Amino acid sequence: MKNKKDNPLRPYRPESENGVRFIPEKEDHQEIWNLAGMYRERAQIETTEIEDALGRVHSRLDFTDTPGKNGKAAPGEKTWLYARYLVAALALIVFGGYLLFVPVTITVPHGEIATIEFRDGSTAELNSGTSLSYNRIFFGRTERNLTMNGEAFFRVVPGSETFRVHANNTTTEVTGTEFNIRSWNSDPGSETTVTVSNGGVIFLASSEPVALTAGNQSRWNLELDAPTEPAAIEHDDIAGWRERRLIFRDQPLITILRELERAYDIRIELDVPGAETETLTAYYARPVTAASVLEDITLVKDLRYAQTADGYRIFK
Amino acid sequence: MKEPDSEQIMYWAARIRKSxxxxxxxxxxxxYPALVNFAFRYTRHKPAAxxxxxxxxxxxxxxxxxxxxxxxxxxxxYRIVKNRSINWLQMHINRSEPLTDESENALKANGHAPDSQFEQKSALAESFNEWIKELPERQQEAFELSRFEGLDHNEIAGVMEVSPKTVNNHIVAALNTLRERYNNYQQNLKRAEES
Incomplete structure (x- = not known):
């Protein structure tokens, strides 16, 4: 995007009126901007430290009206303290019981891939950043229902209960099979893609169920009335992420960048208004560095990129 | 940790308002982490921050x-953290002493050594931090809020109580100064290599 010379401000988000951030205009400004970011002196604050601090803030909010310095206990406050322990103990008991019935959620850290095995012997391989939840009491006993956001490859053993995966307003039902689901609520239209590598599944989204067999794929997103007709897909494309291969077929740039952020645990800023929806096809058979992928993307799209403190920045 | 975007914060703000x-x-x-760092910029004393x-x-x-x-x-x-940090500083150093670049030394003399976690890593990093610290107060503030805290121009204008246009001018001026410093630094390096 080209700027007017007299206006050094560029809208950071075109649709918002007040989100104007500084974006360096001149190339030598750009370099200094990036360098300064890399050499930031900054204290690392551990999660435990944040939680401690939050705990202190909580205790002050619950039992004092004014922000006092050292939180000295007033005479009347002592009884309150005991009451507090009682309440805490009660809460713990109730909470413990409650926990047994609440779904467990597993979230895979960025940059990692995890495999989990369920009680019934089925497994799920989870891509970076994916979260999956299920009920720890009932799953594998009276039902086999999972809820996920992200991307996972399932190997389901046959069982009397239907194995169901709920993902962003879609449901995939199976009895015994191998398949991949990709469903990120951060992707445009929260698109869900189901690809079967062995056996068959029923893919339900909106009204019409679609039956999928091995080697076929169907997609659904918020803009579609019904899932797409089953289409054959190259076997290599199914869950290439499990071998850390990167496969992008006509995907919006923003989807690709999100994928890279999760796979490499980095942050990528896209400072090119309108570029989010441009599509791109790319295939990497072997693990590569994030920089080399960005190198290719920026070359094809005639953009530039620079390293930042926690990742990269793409600009024109 | 990833910084939440402004929509996310607006959503939280609305929820907090509803208790x-x-x-x-x-x-x-x-x-919390970013604000502690921001307060530390003034106090140079982590527990206080x-x-x-x-x-x-x-x-x-x-x-x-x-x-x-x-x-x-x-x-x-950011505005209330800044005001409270400045108040803290005024309570902890002599009023006659200026609150600018000497504040760190003044605190050292009072027995508050900077936290060891804040020790710098490399020569260039040290130089950059030094140069940023040596920028005029307002330029430094605008630059740091924009570059490191990720605030937009209107937000910085709110913290600094100036117009967004002025914020931009401060940042451009800061970048020009830093560019000059960096050029000199590189030339000195070259000269040192040649001799």
């Missing part, structure tokens, strides 16, 4: 009725 403690916790977790930020969040919760949904909560928090 949702979970939204408060989310906001706290997201902004932590206290100031916690106090500010306590105040935010107590005054949650007054949250204005259309205004940036982030700017509000």
């Amino acid at each position: 949702d403690p979970q939204a408060f916790d989310c906001l706290f977790r997201a902004l 932590c206290d100031i930020v916690q106090d500010s969040f306590v105040t935010l919760w107590q005054k949650r009725d007054g949250i204005e949904p259309e205004k940036s909560l982030k700017a509000y928090l």
Whole structure:
């Protein structure tokens, strides 16, 4: 995007009126901007430290009206303290019981891939950043229902209960099979893609169920009335992420960048208004560095990129 | 940790206004580290920086009725943390001493050594930090809020109580100075290599 010379401000988000951030205009400004970011002196604050601090803030909010310095206990406050322990103990008991019935959620850290095995012997391989939840009491006993956001490859053993995966307003039902689901609520239209590598599944989204067999794929997103007709897909494309291969077929740039952020645990800023929806096809058979992928993307799209403190920045 | 975007913060702000403690916790977790660093910039004393930020969040919760949904909560928090940091400084150093670049030395003399976690890593990093510290106060503030805290121009304008246009001028001036310093630094390096 080209700027007017007299206006050094560029809208950071075109649709918002007040989100104007500084974006360096001149190339030598750009370099200094990036360098300064890399050499930031900054204290690392551990999660435990944040939680401690939050705990202190909580205790002050619950039992004092004014922000006092050292939180000295007033005479009347002592009884309150005991009451507090009682309440805490009660809460713990109730909470413990409650926990047994609440779904467990597993979230895979960025940059990692995890495999989990369920009680019934089925497994799920989870891509970076994916979260999956299920009920720890009932799953594998009276039902086999999972809820996920992200991307996972399932190997389901046959069982009397239907194995169901709920993902962003879609449901995939199976009895015994191998398949991949990709469903990120951060992707445009929260698109869900189901690809079967062995056996068959029923893919339900909106009204019409679609039956999928091995080697076929169907997609659904918020803009579609019904899932797409089953289409054959190259076997290599199914869950290439499990071998850390990167496969992008006509995907919006923003989807690709999100994928890279999760796979490499980095942050990528896209400072090119309108570029989010441009599509791109790319295939990497072997693990590569994030920089080399960005190198290719920026070359094809005639953009530039620079390293930042926690990742990269793409600009024109 | 990833910085939450402004929409996310606006959503939390609306929830906090309706007394949702979970939204408060989310906001706290997201902004606490950055705000402690920001307060440390003034106090050069980590325990004080932590206290100031916690106090500010306590105040935010107590005054949650007054949250204005259309205004940036982030700017509000940075502003109160800044004011409280300056107040703390005034209570802890002699009033005759200026609050500018000498404040770090003044605190050292009073027995507050900078936290060891803040020790710098490489020569270039040290130089950059030095140059940023040597920028005129207002330029430094605008630059740091924009570059390191990720505030937009209107938010910085709110914290510094100037116009967004002035904020931009400060940042451009800061970049020009830093560029000059960096060029000199590189030339000195070259000369050192040649001799």
